[in-house]
Amino acid sequence: MTDKPKMPMGSQRQPSIAREEWTDEVLDLFGVLEGDWGRENGSKYNYTHWLANHPVLGTKFMQFNLELTTGVFQPRLRELIVLRVSNRFKSEYEWNLHVQISAQYGIGPEQIAAVQVGPSDPLWTEAERLCLRATDALCDKNDIDDDLWAALAAEFDRKELIELLFLVGTYSMLAWILKSVRLPSEDLKAAWH
CATH class of the missing domain: 1.20.1290.10 (AhpD-like)
Structure with a gap:
């Protein structure tokens, strides 16, 4: 049995999905923060593209996080x-x-x-x-x-x-x-x- 090579700290362990894989669920995720622009072009954020691996969970999390970051706190x-x-x-x-x-x-x-x-x-x-x-x-x-x-x-x-x-x-x-x-x-x- 051989050991797997160690992943360098700068290498992404789980890739973001390719544009060809953008389903309606993925587009909904991109639209949470970036509206129609995001639905058309994808997100500006690497973490949103990574979350697109699980678009339903990603969308729900982004909706929660949007509420949290636009709440009452300064x-x-x-x-x-x-x-x-x-x-x-x-x-x-x-x-x-x-x-x-x-x-x-x-x-x-x-x-x-x-x-x-x-x-x-x-x-x-x-x-x-x-x-x-x-x-x-x-x-x-x-x-x-x-x-x-x-x-x-x-x-x-x-x-x-x-x-x-x-x-x-x-x-x-x-x-x-x-x-x-x-x-x-x-x-x-x-x-x-």
């Missing part, structure tokens, strides 16, 4: 949480994608460097620091202690607290998945033009 805080999760789990794809996305919310190189330091960086506002502390607590202990929860509850309403938990949980799961399949990053600036 977009800047949402992106800081996603960046911290991807940094903690060393998910290259998730990190690169959200560094690009976060720029539209005023998150530049200084904040990107501070995300890597974590909640102790002096750059953060109190709300940002609380979100990063909660993210670290959930990544480390899968729980938030009573004192931190009380501080979060004083800063955020019930819906925001629920979204915070789902953001950390969902993007932790995505970090594991995207890292495990070795999904390559795309250059969204090139894809958006």
Whole structure:
């Protein structure tokens, strides 16, 4: 018996489906985030093309994730949480994608460097620091202690607290998945033009 060769970290383990395989279900998946343009041209995102291997599950997940990322939580805080999760789990794809996305919310190189330091960086506002502390607590202990929860509850309403938990949980799961399949990053600036 011979050993299988090790997969280099940069090689995608499960390929995206070919254009010839785009069924109506796949086109529905592409349309969740990108509407008619996506249905006609395919997605700009490598992860959506990879999800097309299971279009029904992919569509339901993308609909859930779209609701989560357009909910009541402030977009800047949402992106800081996603960046911290991807940094903690060393998910290259998730990190690169959200560094690009976060720029539209005023998150530049200084904040990107501070995300890597974590909640102790002096750059953060109190709300940002609380979100990063909660993210670290959930990544480390899968729980938030009573004192931190009380501080979060004083800063955020019930819906925001629920979204915070789902953001950390969902993007932790995505970090594991995207890292495990070795999904390559795309250059969204090139894809958006």
